Amino acid sequence: MLNEALLAIGPLPIAVGILLLLVTLYKHRNPATNNAAVEKVAADTVTEILQLPQWISSRIPYIGHVLGYVQDGHGYFAALCSATSLPIFTIRMAAVKLSVVKPELTRDLPKVRHLSLAPLVLQLFKRSLGLGKFSCSLLREEDEMSKKFAPEISRLFREEFIPNKNLRKYVEEIDGYVQHEVMAIGDGQKIFIEEWIFSTLVGALGKSLWGGDNGPFGDPEFVTHLRTFLMNMKKLNAPFDFMIDDKLLASRRFVRERLEEFSFEEYAEKCIGGSADAVEESFLGRVRALCLTHGAAAEGWTDYQILLIAGLGPNVMAASTWMFHHLLAEPELMVEVRKELDEFVRQSDGEIDVANMSEACPLILATWFEVLRSHGGFSLGRYVHEDTMLAGKYLLKKGSYVLVPLRPHHSDRQIWGPTVDEFLPGRFLKEDRSLDELQRRKLRVYGVFGTLCPGRYLAVHMAMALTVRLLLAFDMTRVDGSRTPPHESKDTVAGLATPAVDVEVEMRRRDSACDGVKIRFKSGRQAF
Structure with a gap:
């Protein structure tokens, strides 16, 4: 039951995942105060000043909330929020204490001190990812050296995924792989859309x-x-x-063994020339160096790669899959989206700058944002290292967790209007049909703890490149004839929920001329 309880604390936003969030946690921490007496308040004094969030009990003591989560996934926490007027409340899931924060208090979260993601990531994914003792030691942050790992690697990720020059490189390289997979689809071929998007995007x-x-x-x-x-x-x-399907264990073993066989030295020799300077300057080389510098061991390198892969891939895959599910479900929307895309291509003389899509193809971006709103129902969490306070009123106890369900915010009628339960990309457009930046800023999928995922630009550009390629190349029809998107899976641990079932789609090629369209990222600004 403890494992099921820990699974309830999903930590990842859209765009990019577990390790990216881990390493960005510390970037915007509050400046240290010069008054040590203010910074460190005795626990008994804090308790006298602040109030503990009220407990919400379950019908079945100790395990009731665990069973609720097992049955309904992250929707269970949203239901608890709807059932109470309290802005924050505490539940017990087996031995785990969770302080659940509702939307009205999320603006205070960036000010909260003593919150950490690394120990939470460890508890959530130690067994599922098969993490070893070396990576576990680093994630526990048991010494000063490992505690300095997060801000250092945060800097590395910002340097790699934020600058435009790097985005240009990644966008064009990844699109090359995507284009190859799109061209490999035959006219009339049937594909399972989620499986194809995963292999294409994550593979690229x-x-x-x-x-x-x-x-x-x-x-x-x-x-x-x-x-x-x-x-x-x-x-x-x-x-x-013995409770896990042998096929799942075999797949995990296969992935780990293949990463171990493809050693860092082999990666350096085959892919970046093998020189010492090239190894040190490569992205994986710098990640590996920082891991070793801050107390990790070379034997844990496979773990660090798996954490990185698990964080980078699933969310952008899920969001892109939902994008096509909704386009397939609404033919009129598909027609309008393709119309503005075809016009964009015509005016671009066969070379698309994806950074200009927000202006040239606002409906495509509006559909993307509505996907994030509609399916951004996961929860974000942090571990409480020391007694701390929220909103100057509530005491968050050391050893507990803070949980922020996003569904209550993304389904709030006061924020999104009376049509909140409908899929309406137009809510992100102004009257003149341009993108509404104020509406976009209401989304919470990129984080609520004062940091934003540094990989968000890369993730969106990847998704847009894939969307452009498929829409230009094919007319798509669901084999089952349905126009209803599948339900969300309730087995998602973190990030956007995946569809509960994969959908088979027949692909009919439109115009081979679109194969020559080039996708670039030339603009000096960062879109989306």
Whole structure:
């Protein structure tokens, strides 16, 4: 039951995942005060000044909330929020104490001190990812050296994924892999949309970072096992291996063994020339160096790669899949989206700058934002390292967790209007049909604890490149004839929920001329 309780604390926003969030947590912490007496308040004094969030009991003591989560996933926390007028309340899930924060208090979260993600990531994914003792030691932050890891690697990720020059490189390289997969689809071929998007997007990103076709992501069998592995993390978190399907354990073992076989030295030799300088300056090289510098061991390198993969891939895959589910469900929307895209291509003389899509194709971006709102119902969490306060009123106890369900915010009628339960991309457009930036800022999928995912730009550009390629190349029809998007899976541990079922789609090629369209990122500004 403890494992099921820990699974309830999903920590990831859209765009990019577990390790990216881990390393960005500390960027915007409050400046240290010069008054030590103010910074460190005795626990008994804090208790006298602040109030503990009120407890919400379950019908079945100790395990009732665990069973609720097992049945309804992250929707259970949203239901609890709807059932009480309290802005914050505490529940017990087995031995775990969760302080659940509702939307009215989220603006105070960036000011809260003594919150950390690393120990939470460890508890959530130690078993499902098969993490070893070396990476576990680093994530526990048991010494000063490991505690300095987060701000240092945060800086590395910002330097890699934020600058435009790097985005340009990634966008064009990843689009090359995407274009190859799109061109490989035959006229009239049937594909399962989620499976294809996973293998294409995650495969393209993996090739970009892990050595192209020479790396592990160049092997279709590796990508297949990786999908089985990552899509079943909740099942892999069972307390005993005999409770887990042997096929899932085999897929996890296959992924780990392939990453171990593809050593860092082999990566350096095959993919970046093998020189010492090239190794040190590569992205994976810098990640590895920081891990070693801050107390990790070389034996844990496979764990760090898996954490990175698990964070980078599933969310952008899920959001892109939902994008096409809703376009398939609404033919009129599909027609309008394709119309503005065709016009964009015509005016661009065959070369698209994706940074200009927000102006040239506002409906496509509005549809993307509505996907994030409609399916951004996961929860964000943090571990409380020391007694601290929220909103100057509530005491958050050391050793507990803070949980922020996003569904109550994304389904709030006061924020989104009376049509909140409908899928309406137009809510993100102004009257002149341009994007409404104020509406976009209401989304919470990129984080609520005072930091924003540094990989959000790359994730959106990847999704847009894939969307452009498929819409230009194919007319798509669901084989079952349905126009209803599938329900959300309740097995998602963190991030956007995936569809409960994969949908088969027939692909009819439109115009081969679109194969020559080039996708670039030339603008000096960062879109989306």
